[in-house]
Amino acid sequence: MSAGRWGRWYFAVQALAGAAWWVSVFLVPPVRAATLGSLDPVVMAVLDVPLFVVASALAACAIRWAxxxxxxxxxxxxxSLGIFAAVTQEAGIGALLMVGAAVGSVTALxxxxxxxxxxxxxAIGPFAFxxxxxxxxxxxxxxxxxVEIVAFWGVFLAVIPAVLRFFELRWRVTVALPPGAEQFAVVIGIVVVVLGSVVGLWSAAAMATTGGGTPLPAAMPNRLVIAGPYRVVRNxxxxGSIVQGVGxxxxxSSWIVVVYAVFGAVVWNVLVRPVEEADLEARFGEPYRRYREDLRCWVPSLRPVAARS
Structure with missing residues (x-):
């Protein structure tokens, strides 16, 4: 199946799900309360049915403007619903569902x-390799x-998780842990963050000392780095970053932040990794191809490859 057809299938599913949700809104009061709060369902339906349900159905029929x-x-x-839910602490489930719909719609588009x-x-502008x-x-x-690590970790491991946790609390979509489990999760989280940080710092040091570059695309290593942790896993x-995010x-105690970390891994694997690996193959040729064949991307090998650069 072509990529475009997958996108149209998504819009078809979205149209059916949207229609089913609106039927539930008017027939099942708990659904209305959880997803719309005190918003007037009639007013919302007048806008949302044509612009979301009908438009998604037309998009499924390959109408691009729809x-x-x-x-x-x-x-x-x-x-809008995310802000409303954060201010009123209503409709948190609806805001969460719309985040998923937004990600799906953008991808399908x-x-x-x-x-x-x-x-x-x-890979354009400041992110070009x-x-x-x-x-x-x-x-x-x-x-x-x-400097790059401090900025990167500050944004992706402090600011964004703090914002996500804020909305998780305001939307009232937290998951209650059993007594004592929260303290245990904190201890495990500290250990996991430390382990991920050690891997990240070790990797960055290998890039700077062995490869003559940095982890960011704008100043990549000049030499193929097969040293330190790069001897057991390609990336x-x-x-390390995904492990840190989970930690x-x-x-x-935020399931949304854990999902954010896992989602980040998927996005990196699908969008960034192919571009990065194509650049590495273009610059380093056969040595990189052999290295790629010897090691996996995500799962460390129990038998490190020979160190070289």
Whole structure:
């Protein structure tokens, strides 16, 4: 099945799910309370049925403007309902469902309009893959790497999880843990964050000292790095980051943050990894192809490959 057809199938499912949800809203009061709160269902239906349900059905029939309309409306409702739920502490389930619908609609729209996920859009501007300055000293690469790590971890492991936890609490979609389990989760979270951080720092140091570059695309290593954790897994930085994210979720007792970490792994694997690996193959050729054959991307090997750069 073509990518565009997958996108149309998604819109078809979304149209059916939306129609079923609206029937439930008017027939099942608990569904209305959980997903709309005190919002007037009649007013919402007048807007949402044509712009979400009907537009999604038309998108399923390969009408492109309808796919754009349905996706735009979905994003607008997601933001609006998310703010409403955070302010009033109502309709948290509805806000959560709309986040999922927004992700699905954007992905389906990309499939319908471009026939695939536009990975090339990722590696543009400041995110374009470029080798680091070969004349830069190891010390300067280590300093730059440290600054990048602080900024990256600050945003993705502190700011975003804090925001997600805030909405999780305000939307009242937390999952209550058994007595004593929360303290246990915190301890496990600390251990997991430390392990992930060690892997990340070790990987970054290997890039700076052995590869003459940094973890970020704008200043990638000039040499193929097969040292440190890169001897047992191809992408230890990604593995470490996902482990850190899960650990932060445990620390915060937040299932949404854990999902965020896992979702980040999926996004990186589907969107970023193919572009990065194509760049590495173009720059390093056969040595990289042999390295890719020797080690897996996510699962560490029990038999490290020979160190080289």
């Amino acid at each position: 796919a754009i309309l349905a996706t735009g409306w979905t994003l607008l409702v997601t933001v 990309a499939l319908v309009l471009t026939g695939g996920i536009p990975r090339a859009w990722i 470029r080798p680091a300055d070969a004349s830069a000293s190891t010390v300067s690469q280590l300093v730059r790497t440290a 230890p930085m990604a593995v 932060v979720g445990l620390l915060l």
